[in-house]
């Protein structure tokens with residue numbers, strides 16, 4: 001039995017960063033940029049207004065206040081997207097909209113709220129949306145540069161904007177769009193074949209004869225692959241014979257990784273290891289963890305290639321917990337990512353937990369935050385077949401190998417399964 005860390009190191013040593021692909025920016029969400037992006041333009045391209053208001057010469061507003069407004073002659077109006085026609089000379093102002101180009105002569109924009117536009121229109125009985133004022137009162141002194149967005153202040157032409165290796169989140173996709181890139185070069189997503197094994201399994205759209213169960217692992221595993229950025233290729237169900245399994249595995253050898261579930265423990269029909277030994281090599285089998293001990297990993301030879309194969313245990317909780325520890329980092333690495341640690345918190349555990357057999361225990365917990373302190377409560381029965389314990393959980397409390405028991409009130413480390421979703425309610 002090897003430690004979780006040793007197993008992970010071994011698995012990662014076989015996971016290679018994949019090659020780049022070029023595709024539309026929106027399809028790149030969550031992928032790693034495989035090129036440096038330099039800007040060929042200034043953003044914003046020209047000086048423009050950050051507010052709706054009046055473009056002025058700041059000097060003309062000196063000493064302006066509500067009790068002593070400075071009146072300026074309005075010589076025009078400019079909307080976003082159009083070119084200014086006039087120039088702001090001393091003693092004049094041009095009405096301007098947010099994003100509109102700053103006219104010649106102006107060096108500041110006074111927002112509407114700091115002018116008497118509304119009051120003046122009311123007294124002249126002009127409609128509020130008209131802009132026919134000939135004069136405007138400025139109610140506040142403006143410094144030069146007020147409410148002006150300068151050419152290139154966000155991105156200057158020629159600068160390195162996004163570095164090779166950057167993960168593309170919505171903000172980076174927006175930056176690419178603002179630079180006028182419709183496509184980007186990113187490390188491609190891994191295709192991960194997902195194969196369930198077991199004579200007891202039936203497809204989810206089939207009736208359940210006595211002694212059979214639905215194949216749920218394929219769906220949890222494929223959903224996890226999707227969640228972490230891979231492309232699942234579903235191979236269906238392999239039966240508990242070397243031949244059936246071998247045939248199914250053949251269908252998955254064009255992918256970047258093969259994940260099987262079941263067939264890796266010591267039972268007579270646990271033949272995944274046999275197939276792995278025959279068609280490739282076993283790099284590891286059995287990890288010092290609970291659930292998930294009978295995990296296997298190796299490579300299957302296919303022509304000149306070696307396809308990494310992760311053999312997860314069949315129990316639904318075991319396969320999910322081992323997926324999180326081993327498959328997720330492998331997928332992230334293949335995608336060019338470098339941080340594989342799951343976010344974790346220190347929490348006060350609210351139940352006693354026993355851990356008598358010296359393995360690292362991943363207990364399913366519900367994490368809540370009260371008074372700036374995290375608390376972890378067990379989801380209920382912790383059997384590795386109880387998949388609803390994962391459905392209820394938002395974290396995995398890690399009970400160390402050498403801790404025979406933790407008591408309610410002790411501090412534990414908890415790997416977060418979800419940050420995005422709020423903690424689950426009592427009713428679940």
Ligand code: AMP
Pocket residue numbers: 196197198200201213214215216217218261262263264265267270313314315316385
């Ligand atoms: P195994 O690792 O093949 O011995 O399977 C351990 C347990 O997990 C058995 O109770 C199986 O019925 C169950 N199991 C295996 N594969 C699946 C699957 N694809 N979906 C749901 N349960 C499974």
Ligand code: MG
Pocket residue numbers: 197198199262263269314
């Ligand atoms: Mg089985």
